[in-house]
Amino acid sequence: DTGVSQDPRHKITKRGQNVTFRCDPISEHNRLYWYRQTLGQGPEFLTYFQNEAQLEKSRLLSDRFSAERPKGSFSTLEIQRTEQGDSAMYLCASSPRVNPSYEQYFGPGTRLTVT
Amino acid sequence: GNSVTQMEGPVTLSEEAFLTINCTYTATGYPSLFWYVQYPGEGLQLLLKATKADDKGSNKGFEATYRKETTSFHLEKGSVQVSDSAVYFCALTSSPSGGGNKLTFGTGTQLKVEL
Numbered sequence: 001d002t003g004v005s006q007d008p009r010h011k012i013t014k015r016g017q018n019v020t021f022r023c024d025p026i027s028e029h030n031r032l033y034w035y036r037q038t039l040g041q042g043p044e045f046l047t048y049f050q051n052e053a054q055l056e057k058s059r060l061l062s063d064r065f066s067a068e069r070p071k072g073s074f075s076t077l078e079i080q081r082t083e084q085g086d087s088a089m090y091l092c093a094s095s096p097r098v099n100p101s102y103e104q105y106f107g108p109g110t111r112l113t114v115t
Numbered sequence: 116g117n118s119v120t121q122m123e124g125p126v127t128l129s130e131e132a133f134l135t136i137n138c139t140y141t142a143t144g145y146p147s148l149f150w151y152v153q154y155p156g157e158g159l160q161l162l163l164k165a166t167k168a169d170d171k172g173s174n175k176g177f178e179a180t181y182r183k184e185t186t187s188f189h190l191e192k193g194s195v196q197v198s199d200s201a202v203y204f205c206a207l208t209s210s211p212s213g214g215g216n217k218l219t220f221g222t223g224t225q226l227k228v229e230l
Contacts, residue, residue, distance in 0.1 A: 004158075033217065042119075042204050042220030043159070056217065091159065095216075102147045102166075102208045102216040108158040 002027060004107035006092050012113045013082055020078045021110045025094030032075050033104060034067055036060065037089040049075060082114045117142045121205045121221035128195055128228050136190040136224045138179075138205035146207040148172075148181050148188040149218070153202045162190075162203070195228045202226070 005024045013019050025032050030051050035043035046065070048056045051072040061067075064082075069075040079086055089111050093104040122137040140146065150162040150172070163172035168183035177192045188205060202223045208216040 035218075040222070042206070042222050043218070045217040045219070048217060093159075093218075099216075103149075103161060103164060104216075104218060105161070106151075106159040 004092055004094055004105055006090075006107040006110050008110055009108060010111045010113075012115065015082060015084060015114055017082055018078065018080045019082060019112065020076055021090055021112075022074060022076050023092030023107060024074045025092070026096075026105055028096065029094035029105070030072065030097045031095045031099075032069060033093040033095075034075070034077055035091040035093065037091055037109070038087075043091055046077075079112075082112075084114045087112055087114045117146070117207060117209055117219040119205050119207055119219055119221035121203075121224055124202075124223070124225035126224060126226050128226070130197055130228055130230055131194045132228075134190070134192040134195045134199075134226065136203055136205075136226070138188045138190065138221060140186050140188065140205070140207050142186075142207055142209045142219075144209040146209045147216075148179070149206045149208075150177070150179055150188070150190050151204040151206055151220075153204065153223070155201070159204065195226070197228045197230060200226055200228050 007022045032049045034046040037043040049069040064080045067077045089109045091109045092107045095104045118141045147166045149164045151159045152162045163174040165172040165181035171180045204223045205221040206218045
């Protein structure tokens with residue numbers, strides 16, 4: 001079963017450091033999404049790719065955040081100059097091009113702790 | 116904009132009790148509606164879905180009916196088990212903008228089932 005995978009699963013970093021997370025979607029899924037989930041809340045949309053093109057970004061995605069999907073396969077999410085408020089679970093999801101029910105498949109998430 | 120409101124938890128039930136978790140929504144267009152479940156230490160899993168009014172989604176004994184007139188998608192199960200203990204998220208996606216279909220989630224409802 002090759003679901004969505006994310007790496008690392010956990011990351012502890014000091015405030016001000018840069019971090020990068022990776023997401024590998026289900027193969028042949030051309031759509032990829034990033035969400036952020038803070039404790040006790042539902043996931044919030046950050047950004048969306050169709051193939052290698054980043055088509056939508058949330059206002060939650062400040063200038064310190066950047067996401068890429070260079071070859072339309074895996075994606076990376078980088079946070080520069082981390083702040084304590086960045087502590088959250090970062091979730092990746094993917095979906096196929098033909099998707100009449102708009103279903104998304106989620107990875108296990110990367111839990112970021114900024115100390 | 117889109118929003119989802121679901122009942123606050125935690126909800127504590129005895130095994131074999133009847134479960135209802137309320138969910139109401141506000142959306143533009145004609146949303147698809149979802150229930151996702153998050154077991155402790157795991158990622159989000161799609162539990163069930165409904166793509167148009169009066170559709171009933173069902174899976175693992177859980178059911179939810181898309182009620183357009185009341186903008187609701189309440190989750191029900193006739194007899195819960197200890198293994199159903201998890202956090203349940205109601206979510207929606209509306210007609211895609213820019214080709215994408217970002218999910219809007221509720222805040223989640225924690226369910227704890229006791230023997």
